[in-house]
Amino acid sequence: DIVMTQSPDSLAVSLGERATINCKSSQSVLYSSNNKNYLAWYQQKPGQPPRLLIYWASTRESGVPDRFSGSGSGTDFTLTISSLQAEDVAVYYCQQYYSTPFTFGPGTKVDIK
Amino acid sequence: QVQLQESGPGLVKPSETLSLTCTVSGGSISNSYWSWIRQPAGKGLEWIGRISASGSNNYNPSLKSRVTMSVDTSKNQFTVKLTSVTAADTAVYYCARGEWLTWGQGILVTVSS
Numbered sequence: 405d406i407v408m409t410q411s412p413d414s415l416a417v418s419l420g421e422r423a424t425i426n427c428k429s430s431q432s433v434l435y436s437s438n439n440k441n442y443l444a445w446y447q448q449k450p451g452q453p454p455r456l457l458i459y460w461a462s463t464r465e466s467g468v469p470d471r472f473s474g475s476g477s478g479t480d481f482t483l484t485i486s487s488l489q490a491e492d493v494a495v496y497y498c499q500q501y502y503s504t505p506f507t508f509g510p511g512t513k514v515d516i517k
Numbered sequence: 518q519v520q521l522q523e524s525g526p527g528l529v530k531p532s533e534t535l536s537l538t539c540t541v542s543g544g545s546i547s548n549s550y551w552s553w554i555r556q557p558a559g560k561g562l563e564w565i566g567r568i569s570a571s572g573s574n575n576y577n578p579s580l581k582s583r584v585t586m587s588v589d590t591s592k593n594q595f596t597v598k599l600t601s602v603t604a605a606d607t608a609v610y611y612c613a614r615g616e617w618l619t620w621g622q623g624i625l626v627t628v629s630s
Contacts, residue, residue: 497562506567
């Protein structure tokens with residue numbers, strides 16, 4: 405299984421400031437034949453299902469605000485919230501879909517400072 | 518826009534079989550892979566497995582001995598059965614579409630006598 409790790413476990417950021425979440429996979433999720441990273445990011449608020457934010461490591465899902473961006477390749481990835489809003493308070497998960505079983509990171513909790 | 522809705526018993530007795538159905542609306546079940554994921558209260562996400570409309574499946578090795586998935590294309594539904602449940606199987610169970618996942622609302626299943 406591909407093990408996903410995330411850092412930090414939690415962070416508190418002032419409104420309007422940048423939040424950065426890191427995700428690392430135990431093996432590369434870059435598929436060489438199409439040069440795509442099989443990595444997605446989700447946002448989960450209390451009592452709600454996860455919401456897809458980013459797929460292919462950097463493609464924003466329709467309707468997701470452009471303050472959310474994904475970057476990275478191979479084994480190291482980053483989710484950036486460029487200007488934190490109050491509604492962004494949530495837990496964020498990365499997920500690899502390179503191989504089954506699909507696996508998720510443990511989550512990063514984002515709060516307002 | 519495809520929507521997913523989980524249904525089934527919210528309470529299952531220990532040693533019995535958990536059975537849930539996901540109904541897909543707004544699109545055909547024939548066009549994707551369909552997954553089950555679970556989340557114990559306050560914890561992270563565990564991918565249980567997936568199935569295609571043709572019945573091709575992949576299960577998480579950690580649950581493989583107890584999991585069976587099936588699909589009913591005539592009803593646009595897919596199901597998961599988990600045998601010999603214990604309290605450790607208490608969780609919110611989500612159905613989801615695709616590899617980067619779009620999710621149903623989830624259903625809480627409690628294992629208790």
